[in-house]
Amino acid sequence: MAQADQINNSPENKEPSPKVPKLGQNGVHEVTQGPASLLKVKKLSEKAVLPSRGSPLAAGYDLSSATDTKVPARGKALITTDLSIAIPEGTYGRVAPRSGLAWKHS
Template sequence: MSTVEVLKKKLEDVESPLPKKMKIESNCVLRFAKLTEHALAPVRGSPRAAGLDLKSAYDVKIPARGKAVVKTDLQVQVPEGSYGRVAPRSGLAVKNFIDVGAGVVDEDYRGNLGVVLFNHSDEDFEVKRGDRIAQFICERIFYPELEEVDKLDDTERGAGGFGSTGIKEIVAKNGNGTAAMETEEVKDKVEESKVDGKTDESKEVAKDEKPKNGDTVPEETNGTTAAATA
């Protein structure tokens, strides 16, 4: 390799936007086409950014507590064996309460790529042409065949649904030294009963205390309560 070729190679390494160790598959290409002159190309914010920033093709107003579809006027073709996921940008969410609705772009979709934006604030939000409104992420996907069966394999979790795995188990020891399991929910109930017990004890102490001038203290007589005046 000549000196000129070596210098040229070094220059290419410096100007390359991708790290040297990053490998790109030969068939991993995201193709896009502009449907109108208003469309703007997606951009990658950093060499290892997971998503490509999508830009609005038009000025759009997102009403307070409302939603709107913001068109990019882009047509995309994701790599084979993947789909495109339209994800929110953290900056819009944190600063302006703007979120992105469901966004799945199938491998065979060729329509105008639109982004559903939700405005969770109490003020209208103005989107200008060229604003970065969402991220486009390519993710691998499987296309499994459907098979109907009479019964599925049993699992330890079973039919546990919402919150079924959200309660942590706590290991406690019984009086005989054996380990016992209780959940936080049970523990909370025990704590509540302890609080109630303390309340009852305070009532007992109040009964034994001598009343001050003008105060009345309830007395229990045959299951009934009467007021005794000092």
């Protein structure tokens, strides 16, 4: 069973928090950016990687693939994250079709 983690980037802490797992309840991880935003994230497998911010000023979180997958040039693929994410009420959740990494290697 996956461990529970809590990632907290408080307003006083300008740097992204280190990815140090901490025990939580029911396998639910809390990923926060200040007091107003809280994502409840559950790892569905040991291969799942918690969302993280690429920089202190990032508008959103980066997601990682839970498996090694090759997508051919100009191709399409569904990529699993092995995460379950509860989007807070009044918040817009979106998975962008391209990340900076995908853009650099396209």
